[in-house]
Amino acid sequence: GQNIDQPTEMTATEGAIVQINCTYQTSGFNGLFWYQQHAGEAPTFLSYNVLDGLEEKGRFSSFLSRSKGYSYLLLKELQMKDSASYLCAVRDDKIIFGKGTRLHILP
């Protein structure tokens, strides 16, 4: 079966750093995505990891450990506009999404 777990909600302060974890158990693996979704809008692509290690892109970084079935999304220098849901998704022959983590940013 397919199982993707991530925290339901997190709260952080503007300017701080937050790490959103994702663990997965899937029958196959061809990469892991992170998407950002603001309320009422479609998801937007943030990152893609297929090999172990850290991928850095501006304020956002994503890490993958395939042996542990684990990934995290790291957001630095948080801004109010980062308040959104963050979706972890695993690609096999299709993309399966986790339930998403709603991130609240406090001023």
Add this chain to the structure above:
Amino acid sequence: GAVVSQHPSRVICKSGTSVKIECRSLDFQATTMFWYRQFPKQSLMLMATSNEGSKATYEQGVEKDKFLINHASLTLSTLTVTSAHPEDSSFYICSAKPPSNYGYTFGSGTRLTVV
């Protein structure tokens, strides 16, 4: 960049009627498109994989006779919700993968309300 256009963005229909949602890849060809449904405060649930020129592949629990998918060209997939009921009210989103990108691009979504 790669764009997926979805239409309409919002639709309200009466129970028992059918609604068609279009998903177009504007600057790339997509042999495969995906249709998702998202209920409030929940994540995206894959409904079906739309394959150009062949039958769609439906996820377990999704009624293929209720959610008709047609992928007649390399740039257009349509989802028709037949005999809609209030419980079909949801946010429907399509996605496709541009050949040069890692990420899957999503349409802007369609909010369906059945009254």
